[in-house]
Amino acid sequence: MLDVTVLKEWLHRDLSSREKLLLILGAFDEPAKLDDIRDRAIQAGFRIPKKWNLSDILGKSGGMALRLPAGWELSQSGKAHLQAMGVGLANSAAVRIAVDLRGHLDKIKNATTRAFVEEAINCYEAGLHRSAIVMSWIAAVDVLYHEIATHHLLAFNKEAKAVNVKWKDAVNADGLSRMGESDFLERLVPIGVIGKNVKEELQKALKLRNGCGHPNSLKTGPNMVASHIEMLLLNVFETFSS
Template identity: 35%
Template structure:
């Protein structure tokens, strides 16, 4: 189904209703949750909605209340339907045809990529992007490993930025007196990842709950990165990626 078909029964609906329906359609069919007003306007234009030049999309979205969530400002401000917004559109708009699992997987990957794109550190973002690539093609163990590498790199960056070499050395040697002295950023790679989590907690980079959840993620990474009978499924791998993104980014 094309957007022009989906909006046809709504031709007499309000501008706001058609804007929300367009966002709902793009999310369901293309996995595009966060949209600028430019994105929505282009979709409406492609669907040949009349008198579109007179529409003030920002005003209509601002008036949508709890149905939308906004992030950012200016031309780059993005809008996303909330759960109540999705429910509202589903109540007045025509039903969408069932989506195949393959398309759903592509949509889910697109939504994850939108979140990954917001990661500021380029190296961390590259690892996380590879994790999503692996998830989309069904390489679940690789997805888990790559996302954990992204998490470790991010925590190393935060530890280095939040402290000094002498303080890092003192903290890590309080748990392992034989641990290498930290003199430069790359020395953090010499510490095993469980010790790194403890170090990050000691220095206030992560809290107690985040440490506990990250150690669980480390356990899954270890099981996925070594020869054994574990075969993590799609949902477990995606949850691993989503959990780390939610905690760290």
């Protein structure tokens, strides 16, 4: 069963009338009458348009909504459809965490970065934990590359050569990718781009990303993924995305 907080997040997305009504039904643990459906939508900040014929829309849902004497309810296929959309009916707590993570998105100024992070959160909502970790890390490194290439390239190359005389100066973000990601993070501290504590957290995130990028026995859960994404949001995306 979806709580109103989660329902509110989903109802304000660009979804079809059928999917929105199925979502509202997902917020009931018993059959709901049409007036109940309208009231629950209002509680979630969404007023169902008067032109919507609720019985017709639900009746043409292909069996995903069932009409019972006491009202409408989701069928098993309806629940499966919502879960395929990424709605965690069985784990609304995880989806509430995703709602909190989405609250950070408006603080990301760069539209491309924001879209990439949103896709990572979509993976999280769908239970694709490894994908969410890998995608969010790739986006974070891209943000850091462009930050250095735009504002700190001279200082970075100088520091890189001080550590490795064979380093060939990078002239753009692509050139920075020639350096291993762990070494890249180490170079950012002396030039003042990030602090030591942030670097240590990013190194942990890199280690987790590497563990998720290859078949192995590493197990991940929603809280681990949420912590990973939130750390990147606070220390990379909101700080450097412009």
